[in-house]
Amino acid sequence: MTDLTSLRLSYTRAELRRADLNPDPLLQFRAWLEEALAADLREPYALSLATADAAGRPSVRTVLLRGAEEDGLTFYTNYDSRKGHDLAANPQAEVLFHWAELERQVRAYGRVERVLEEDSTAYFHARPYQSQLAAHASDPQSAPIENREALEAKFAELQARYPQGTPVPKPGYWGGYRVVVAEWEFWQGRRNRMHDRFRYTRAGEGWRVERLMP
Numbered sequence: 001m002t003d004l005t006s007l008r009l010s011y012t013r014a015e016l017r018r019a020d021l022n023p024d025p026l027l028q029f030r031a032w033l034e035e036a037l038a039a040d041l042r043e044p045y046a047l048s049l050a051t052a053d054a055a056g057r058p059s060v061r062t063v064l065l066r067g068a069e070e071d072g073l074t075f076y077t078n079y080d081s082r083k084g085h086d087l088a089a090n091p092q093a094e095v096l097f098h099w100a101e102l103e104r105q106v107r108a109y110g111r112v113e114r115v116l117e118e119d120s121t122a123y124f125h126a127r128p129y130q131s132q133l134a135a136h137a138s139d140p141q142s143a144p145i146e147n148r149e150a151l152e153a154k155f156a157e158l159q160a161r162y163p164q165g166t167p168v169p170k171p172g173y174w175g176g177y178r179v180v181v182a183e184w185e186f187w188q189g190r191r192n193r194m195h196d197r198f199r200y201t202r203a204g205e206g207w208r209v210e211r212l213m214p
């Protein structure tokens with residue numbers, strides 16, 4: 001295997017100063033996400049979602065961000081999945097965006113709530129037909145399945161039950177979660193591993209901003 005200890009990059013693209021920061025971390029996040037989109041990165045709205053179960057065992061996976069509003073960061077999934085079980089037992093999460101080409105990372109921590117059922121239903125029906133069927137086929141998400149053929153057979157059965165053009169009902173176990181962010185961190189890589197990091201934590205109606213050691 002390649003000697004990983006010989007691989008290193010120096011981060012020289014940009015710097016992040018306190019004066020550059022928007023006092024509202026959501027607006028700061030949106031500005032960075034827009035820059036990542038404008039830079040044509042592949043799926044810069046993909047995030048790592050870290051959860052933990054009741055015993056504290058962590059797990060992490062990628063999901064797609066579907067909204068970044070005052071009330072939180074939204075993603076959609078299966079409530080019966082492993083992450084769904086973690087969040088039922090321990091409704092808090094940390095999410096991570098890494099935009100390598102921009103030498104940036106953003107972390108956001110908070111409690112997790114379910115999205116209103118009607119909002120999940122509206123989004124479900126806005127997804128492509130095949131994705132709607134896959135939400136039915138992949139249930140319960142995260143459970144073992146014997147082989148690929150069994151999964152394909154489920155998909156084919158669903159195609160026959162709900163031909164394209166007919167409405168596919170949203171499964172009750174499928175919907176959105178919102179991370180209500182209590183803490184944000186914006187990280188900009190710098191030369192010599194002397195990176196810029198700023199943490200926002202809630203302070204009354206606003207946010208306290210602190211520079212962190214890299």
Ligand SMILES: Cc1cc2nc3c(=O)[nH]c(=O)nc-3n(C[C@H](O)[C@H](O)[C@H](O)COP(=O)(O)O)c2cc1C
Binds near residue numbers: 046063064065078082
């Ligand atoms: C780029 C990418 C995007 C993904 N987006 C989602 C998503 O939005 N929702 C989802 O449930 N799973 C998504 N997945 C699959 C999850 O990473 C994960 O495999 C699945 O949700 C089961 O996770 P769990 O067993 O920890 O609950 C995505 C995976 C990748 C690599």
